[in-house]
Amino acid sequence: MNFSRGMAFFHTPSRLGARLSLSFAALLAVTAAAWTPLGAQAAAPAELKLDYAYYSPESLVIKRNGWLEQEVAADHTQVKWVLSLGSNRALEYLNSGAIDIGSTAGLAAVLGRANGNPIRTVYIYSRPEWTALVVRKDSSLKTLADLKGKKIAATKGTDPFLFTLRALHTAGLSRDDVELVNLQHPDGRTALANGQVDAWAGLDPHMAAAQIEDGARLLYRNVDFNTYGFLNAREDFIHEHPETLAHVLKVYERARVWIAEHPDETAKIVAEESKLPLAVAKLQLSRNDFSHPQPGPQQIEALKAAAPILLQEQLVKPGTDLNQVIDALVDVKFAQPVIASADGKQATQKE
Template sequence: MTFPRGTANLSRSTFRAPRSRQANRVQAGFASLLVAATTALAAFFAPNVARAAPPAELKLDYAYYSPESLVIKRNGWLEQALAPQHTDVKWVLSLGSNRALEYLNSGAIDIGSTAGLAAVLAKANGNPIRSVYVFSRPEWTALVVRKDSPIKTLADLKGKKIAATKGTDPFLFTLRALHTAGLSRDDVEIVNLQHPDGRTALANSQVDAWAGLDPHMAAAQIDDGAKLLYRNVDFNTWGLLNAREDFIRDHPETLAQVLKVYEKARVWIAAHPDETAKIVAEESKLSLPVAKLQLSRNDFSHPQLGAQQLVALKAAAPILVQEQLVKPGTDLNQVIDALIDVKSAQPVFAANGQ
């Protein structure tokens, strides 16, 4: 059948129209879906944006056993880094891991410097922290005796008084050292003193030995002639920077800025050892030779958390069970896995090509 020319043209037009209207409806449908999806995504991520808002105040510690913290505080680098986001910086002095962990647990600080095994003990007992950075691989503790002490071996410590700060690496170091000689905490009298007071007690013959911590230990060696009775670098756990879990969750960008500044300090220390020793000496009010001895016992070349720390902490953890410092049945390997946070510092190391 044939149609007149006009009729044929009309027929083609007539059959195109429904397809165009259908296409428009499909296009409109996709547009509606896109708007709905965008709205849903915005609603989903809105709480995250709110949580990531900069804090009005950042509270963190500085410690004589953490050279980076002293360098950062002296140079005002953190205040400079956080000024654009209007975050005030509050520095709190920690005289030992036990103090830093108490401050973290109470919320007095958001970020604190501790020894690795002390952080494990705190985490096992409910402290809401995670370790995010290695500020040093130190040999910062040993068992110290007076220069004229008759004590020559670990076995000689049986029945003696040892000054140690409970909950710190020197305290846990002491327990591990005693175990190597077949002794336990019950075979000695541990006198709970903060690190500077332990040094004084040793010098005044109020205790027979002291679980030292640098820079006070270095000062005892240089200024008092004290001797290191027992050294074991493998019993010195890593110097870790820890953050409260809520701070990690709510302020990841600010945490990354803090870690970036710590990295700046770590690199600066390697390039400026004499200037670093001067800062440590002035901040801790000890002599320059003492500060240099302390720094000589620190390795600043391993800032990233990972397998090394996991292995070292899991090897050290049994002492916490043996000395009944954690609840029976505590899975310390699980605690350590939960403590070590390798993700928070990844953006910093990635930016530096590490």
């Protein structure tokens, strides 16, 4: 799918948003009331800590344009940006409190919550095909079955790692049939290019760069095994600063709409931030669908279909009720008023 075609799938303003009469400020108050004790006033934090990631185009657009700093300026909140190189890093930062809000893949977020990470998913930043199993252009490997006994670079605790396990299972293999080498995504690409591993569980934009710059080949693709891009917030932050969370979601929604209207500028930002060629950024963006920002049944269903791999591969405690974990993780209510307000504004502007 080319970049322009990918953008064609972008969601047009919903009728629901156009019909809503509540202002964004009123909706913000409703959201805050859900988490603020009766009679209490939620104070804005002195510092807001969140991540940016090369696999999350919205985060790069927001950071580049300074939109979040503008949004929280009246609250005298300082914004601290932290780079996440993968879901595993974002989850570590969330668990330790180094960040309040972080970007991960969906199944990685389930793994984190199942193992005690106190997070909830509050927004969907994209539906990507951002991972596949990659081999060198001169590799003799042709099928998943050929991976038996081979070395595969994969970042533990990330979507590419879990994608690899699911892919192996389709060929009747498990992680005991291969040697998984735990490397961060960019290091995995380097290891593949240098012949230190036979395959790599790639992640965009590094995967797109390997294709364009190294001639790497995608051995196995399955868009259904790519889980959604989740924006997660720590539960204590949600409870203590619901209005600040709403401000973050507002700028994420602004960025999502802006990306559809400015595909070339978006590609330039992604390329400059990741220090990769423009063609790489365009290939990455062509594999992203930004049309479903609202967390809900679609993501819950996809995660429940994917979750058994976590038990099968003993990545969570035996007996863990993963359906319960997923239901607790995906929180639908925070994004609803923000998306509805943005849709309403777009509908009004078009009338």
